[in-house]
Each structure stands twice: as structure tokens, then as C-alpha cells.
Amino acid sequence: MIDRTPAKGVSLFSLLLLPLLLGRVPVLEAHESLELLMPDAPPLTMVNQGDRHGIVGDVVLRALKKAGYASELRTLPWARAQKYALEKDSVLLAPLSRTPEREDRYTWIAPIMQMDRAFFSLEHKVSTFDEARQRFKTIAVGLGSAQEEILRSKGFAPEQIYPIKIGENPAQLLLKGRVDAWFNGVQESRYIWQRVSSRPLLMSPPMVSHELYLACSKVCDAEVVTDVAKAIEAMRRDGYIEKVKDRYLNNDPLDKTGSL
Structure with a gap:
């Protein structure tokens, strides 16, 4: 018979600590990077302007960062981007109008602005x-x-x-x-x-x-949806979204730090 009693000198605390030391506790693992698809459509979204990503782009990227998620920004032709998100899980799209034709195709995380x-x-x-x-x-x-x-x-x-x-x-x-x-x-x-x-x-x-939304694939991580929606709502309440809109629409560029 195999003896399953912990070896002498190895405390129960050490056994419980071992998975943590090996980095195998799922709840503590860092969030995976999320794919974020945006068109180059100034002033809503920009992809080749350094730290400036447009009204919606700046809001979404800040919200992801505040919620603790890394993001991988990609640009595809917009029709292809929507098709790509339909075929994959947990792919983010911005800005996407919430139209009746699209309602059941995506997960709608949060509105950013009206168009x-x-x-x-x-x-x-x-x-x-x-x-x-x-x-x-x-x-x-x-x-x-x-x-x-x-x-x-x-x-x-x-x-x-x-x-x-x-x-x-x-x-x-x-x-x-x-x-x-x-x-x-x-x-x-x-x-x-x-x-x-x-x-x-x-x-x-x-x-x-229509409202322009940050949307996600139909199958989208529920934690991502909740966390990012909360971050965007907090930015709406503290006036950040309106300040970003004013900056871009009044042609007043952000300073080098990206602060407002």
C-alpha cells in the first residue's frame, strides 16, 4: 500500500504554498491579452497617430487598462473585422453601432457616444x-x-x-x-x-x-464584459469621455503624456 502521509519535515503549509510558488493558481494568473479591432476612422478611431487613438479608441484603451486587461490592437477592413469577431470568441470591436441587424450577433459591452x-x-x-x-x-x-x-x-x-x-x-x-x-x-x-x-x-x-458601442464576440468572457463596462461607466461619470470628445472635435491635441 502506498503511504500518502506527507513526508516528515514537510509541513501542510508548505504543500499548500507549493502551487503558488510554481505560479499555478488560476485565480492569480494575469489576464490574457484581448484582441481589439478598430478601423482607421478619425476622429472616432485612429491607428497610426502614436498615442492618439481617437475619441472611442482613447476611451476603450483606457477602460481596458483600468480594468486590468492588456490589449492587442489590430486593424482590418471593417466588414472583415465584423466577420472575424463573429467567428471567434472574446474579440473586441469598436466603434460598432448597435443596429437591429446586429443586435443578436454581438455582445454589447457599453455605449461610448452617440452618432x-x-x-x-x-x-x-x-x-x-x-x-x-x-x-x-x-x-x-x-x-x-x-x-x-x-x-x-x-x-x-x-x-x-x-x-x-x-x-x-x-x-x-x-x-x-x-x-x-x-x-x-x-x-x-x-x-x-x-x-x-x-x-x-x-x-x-x-x-x-445610434449609440456607438464597444462590442465583443457573441461568446465573450463574462468577466471581461462586466469589468470593462464598469470602467467605461466610471469614465462617463467623472467626465473623462466628454473631455476626450471636446479635445478631438475642437482640434486641441492631447499633451505628450496623453493626460487631459
Whole structure:
């Protein structure tokens, strides 16, 4: 018979301490790095501006850090990024509009800011979706964006919708006369336009509004969801999110430390 009594001179305390010394106590292990997918869509998210990551990017990265999670920032074409998160577990996406079409596909961690969407044109100012559908032959939208979903749901013909990679390209197409209008977020469009042209840009009234969220794969670690949501809510209460919005939208860059 095998003697399972602890050897003489080895205390029970030492046996209990051994797993800790070997680093094998799961509750004390460091969090794994989380994949965070963001498009390059200033001023909401930025991926090539050093420590500046845009309004949503700065908020999300700070929230992850405050919650104790390391993150691996990646940039993919936005339609591909959404598909990637659908196929994987615990992949973060920001910013993602919480639309009816997306509601059951993702885990919605926390809202960051509201985004109004409008039509932009150099020649015509429309007031309704019906007017836009009759007036504009081609409308640029971000590929894989909520704007693309919205126009399809409002009955715009496929040939009227011109999806293109998210970024400055739609503004350039409008300038060159290759599209009649641009349907996009108000804050983002104004930010981009003032960097590409001084021509007056005609804007419709806001046509639709959604909250921009930090989202996650449908299967997402519950602890991550709770911890990061709490961190974002704390940043909302202490005014940090509004300060970040003011800095980017007023073109007042953060200092070298990234403080506000």
C-alpha cells in the first residue's frame, strides 16, 4: 500500500504554498491579452497617430487598462473585422453601432457616444430619405458600416449605394464628382472634410442616430464584459469621455503624456 502521509519535515503549509510558488493558481494568473479591432476612422478611431487613438479608441484603451486587461490592437477592413469577431470568441470591436441587424450577433459591452448620420453633398441639401432617394444617383458609404445597412433598409436601390473603404475616400469621391452624396456620421464627416477641402459642404438634418458601442464576440468572457463596462461607466461619470470628445472635435491635441 502506498503511504500518502506527507513526508516528515514537510509541513501542510508548505504543500499548500507549493502551487503558488510554481505560479499555478488560476485565480492569480494575469489576464490574457484581448484582441481589439478598430478601423482607421478619425476622429472616432485612429491607428497610426502614436498615442492618439481617437475619441472611442482613447476611451476603450483606457477602460481596458483600468480594468486590468492588456490589449492587442489590430486593424482590418471593417466588414472583415465584423466577420472575424463573429467567428471567434472574446474579440473586441469598436466603434460598432448597435443596429437591429446586429443586435443578436454581438455582445454589447457599453455605449461610448452617440452618432448622428446625415447626407452630405456639394450641390443639394435634402431633408428626408425619400428626397435623397429621388435626388442622388450614387451615395458613398463606408463598406460594412451601419450607413450601408441603413440605406438598404430604407429602400435605396443597390446601384445607388457606393460602398467604399472607411476613411477619407468617400470625401475624395465627392470632391471629384464621382458620387452625388455621402451618407455618414456627422462628427466624422466634418472632421475629415476640413482636412481635404475648403469648399462648402451641404448637410441634411440628422436622419438617424445610434449609440456607438464597444462590442465583443457573441461568446465573450463574462468577466471581461462586466469589468470593462464598469470602467467605461466610471469614465462617463467623472467626465473623462466628454473631455476626450471636446479635445478631438475642437482640434486641441492631447499633451505628450496623453493626460487631459
